[in-house]
Amino acid sequence: MHGIQLAAIDYVIMVIYFVFVLGIGFALKAYMKTSSAFLMSGRSIPAWITGLAFISTNLGALEVIGMGASGAKYGMATCHFYWVGAIPAMIFLGLFMMPFYYGSKARSVPEYLKMRFDEKTRAFNAISFAVMTIFASGISMYAMAKLMETLLGWSFETSILISAVIVLGYTYLGGLTSAIYNEVLQFFLIVAGFLPLVYLAMKDLGGWERMQGLLTKVAQKNNFGDGAWTNSWRYLTGPNANPMGVDWFGMVMGLGFVLSFGYWCTNFLVVQRAMAADSMSAARRTPLIGAFPKMFIPFLVILPGMIAMALTQQAAATGSGFALPLKGNAYDYDAAIPLMLGQYFPPGVLGLGLTALLASFMSGMAGNVTAFNTVWTYDIYQSYLRPNKSDQHYLWMGRMATIFGVVVSIAAAYLARQFNNIMDFLQLIFAFVNAPLFATFLLGMFWKRATGNGAFWGLLIGTSAAAAHHGLTIPGQETALIKGGWLGTVVHHYPSEMAQNFWTATFAWTACFVMTIVISLLTTQRKSDEDLKGLVYALTPRPKEGHLPWYSRPAFLAIVVGIMTVALNIIFW
């Protein structure tokens, strides 16, 4: 990657951002008097803030860079991650699952599992989540440090130190509220940093039609149909018809249903933001409000990647102009966004763009750390290590867990630097664990006969099924064990990693779903109807929204989001 030169003004912008971020932490310090205030924001945050934080915490730089890379590599079909993946899951979460998360007064996702099922189910979820989320935080740090190293020449250690100090600073001082406020700040910063990029890049290219024309040539060069890079649905007829290597069924089931519902509906990182809302209706509206900007984020992060690919094609034809560099046999897709920033932004907005990137890395880290410290304090420490202590003790523990979380993140970042495959490994584990978890929650919330034993063993079996499926299949021509086929025999070859991923998730979900039902029917239900009130659909009174104006009601918001998303799918099909 070529370096980017920063001018004084760019550094000034960065410093201003850091000052505000820490300033917010300091300003909130006075309110952090209880563990509930520190770890759960005292459930006092308005819906528009939790809504923006909800999507922003997920908009880490891995996603920003990654979506740009995917836009270049796969084209418009990448939008499915948003329009088929995230949005339906967010609607489902807001309408159907938040009443149980929020109404049960559970302080975390694992705590809901304890209330609904039993301790061992909670322990499984709490421990796997705690480990994964802190590693995810470390990987955020690593990715940022690596990017800053190649882009700006900052030493790895400097980036790690700066991000650790700042994130620890504001999360230690202001807890979850500080993380949430900064996530909202980061959201606006990303829009501020990327909107001009899309405008300038599109203008340079000559418009949407011109981009389509160039991408048609790219598709033809790669032996796909003309619109493979610019249509999202039309070329999903089979794995050989599109660069992603998936068919529409695998995509809808794997990504649309299992993977994204598994993430958005059960991952405490995002659910925590909705749980911090100031009322039941605010909690339900959180993912729905977040869905509105989420729908349009593809135009901020995926489109630049597509433009980069189009420009590269243009450069190949004319011999000059912006082009993606090569990395081995393929293009260096990850370089798309950073290089575009350097290409079009003069000093000034360049600092803004880079600060937006930095901000998203940091808030990804902070989100993971605040989710970790809550799960550690309430689900592991208070439940198993030191129960029955005073709230001030748990507040102290929450703070210590924050420090501990950042320290372990740093270790994980260095580990990731040593073992390049760590990132792939973590993605894998996430998929193994998240997909079956969604089946567990679905049954838990909508079928009162689901028992603790059913849930626990179903989860275990589902996760093992995911591992087994991965161990028995190989994508493309891969030989590295991290890609699959480590169980000796290879039962099936998938045309791409993504296809393998989708089907692993589908298998895992199905295994967990079926086994949870079977084992539940074979074991006794230890919870009475009274125990399960507020935790299961059949035993919970419908949330009352009569007092809200019609445009604020979750159902209405959901319908509008749904219609708009379908429209986007149709327009770009």
Next chain:
Amino acid sequence: MGLDIRIPIGAMFAILGALLMVYGFLSDPSLYQRSLGMNVNLWWGIVLLAFGLIMLWLAKMASGRNKTAARQ
């Protein structure tokens, strides 16, 4: 929770916007060859400043409403 988030957001964007605007005014036009001749700093700076001021104004409106409510 005590601090109205619109205040720091508004303040930061107002400051950044003003900074970019001034820099845009004072900088050498040759800098903007990259951005297709457009003085992005100036134009985007104006937009960000406006956004920041709107946020601050919204915060002020909200606190005014709260004070009235509290008095009643």
